[in-house]
Amino acid sequence: METIRVGIVGHGFMGHEHETMLYNMDGYQIIGISDIDPKQLEDVKPGIKRYQSNEELFADPEIDVVLIVANNNQHHDLVIQAARAGKDIICEKPIAMNLAELDDMVKVVEECGVKFTIHHQRRLDPDFRTMKAVYDEGSLGDVYTVKSSLYGFNGNMHDWHVYISEGGGMLFDWGVHLIDQMLWMMKGAKVTSVFADVRNVINFEVDDYFKILLRFDNGVTGEIELGTYFLTDKIQEKWFERHWIMGGNKGTAYLDGFDPVGKIVRTSHLLKNVRGTRTMTAAGPTRSFGPPAEGTILTEELPKVTTKHEDYFINYHKAYFGEEEFLVKIPETRRVLALMEAVRESAKTGNSIRFES
């Protein structure tokens, strides 16, 4: 197998994750790492160079691909420097702080003729892929709603995540993943309108809660909700919650957790809607939310998926040598960024924003 020789720019949380992932992975060799804070390089693994500067890394002829893993506000300049040095680039999400930055980056990348993609490895999350498999199979009939939610119970963000100028806030942090997943699931459908509530519940500068409603032209309403400040008294049992629910006219699918636990639920037959007929329940007559008649609820297992984050780099390797397409294409990430701008606009004005007509 041919080897892709990698340089990593930024050795914080995610830089360490990439180092661990690629250190022993077939087809990859980490040549060296740079960071503007020399302390961050103290625990670089044996056999990997530590550069005095990013410039030294970009100038190293041994490096084929640069992984940009610095703070969000650094992506623009670092991608441009890497491209001008003739390196192929994988950049962390969010691709850029805004569309103007991204267009600037793409122009230089194209001029330099280097490969460029983004690390949206959450397209491989088992919870998401399970729900995508349900959607793709079409067994729920006409799907009318998909809700994706993530709630954190810690309540605090730290370091650069609390500053707008450094690309902080949860829209940039997790929103970009959750929006990317929803758009990728609804592949081929246009988002006709966006309505969003984005709040700074306990943070001064940056958002820590959002609810986003996306109207797709395939009849689906996508809902994305995230909050970092939903408190719980069961912190020993859980410090976050991840949920999905998908409703179609032939069933419902629900899933909880990043390691998916859930079911597809159907009814064997619907009660007939007969004018003038009341349905009796233990609590009295109901004309709406009665419990189902006994034996009518049927459950099925969710589809089994086996995807994992490592698959991102397996795909990258194959795509790098022309065997398949890159999992993440730049126009897709541009659409996510454009949608995030519409989300902020809707939250600011209180109006729905027309998106793709």
Ligand SMILES: NC(=O)c1ccc[n+]([C@@H]2O[C@H](COP(=O)([O-])OP(=O)(O)OC[C@H]3O[C@@H](n4cnc5c(N)ncnc54)[C@H](O)[C@@H]3O)[C@@H](O)[C@H]2O)c1
């Ligand atoms: N894909 C994912 O799931 C995922 C998860 C976490 C973070 N990220 C992304 O990774 C990036 C880094 O996040 P993090 O959590 O590792 O942050 P971090 O603060 O832990 O690490 C960032 C590192 O980059 C260094 N740095 C800053 N500017 C630099 C520059 N100009 N040149 C070289 N080094 C520089 C910092 O000194 C720090 O060591 C962000 O873009 C973030 O959105 C992605």
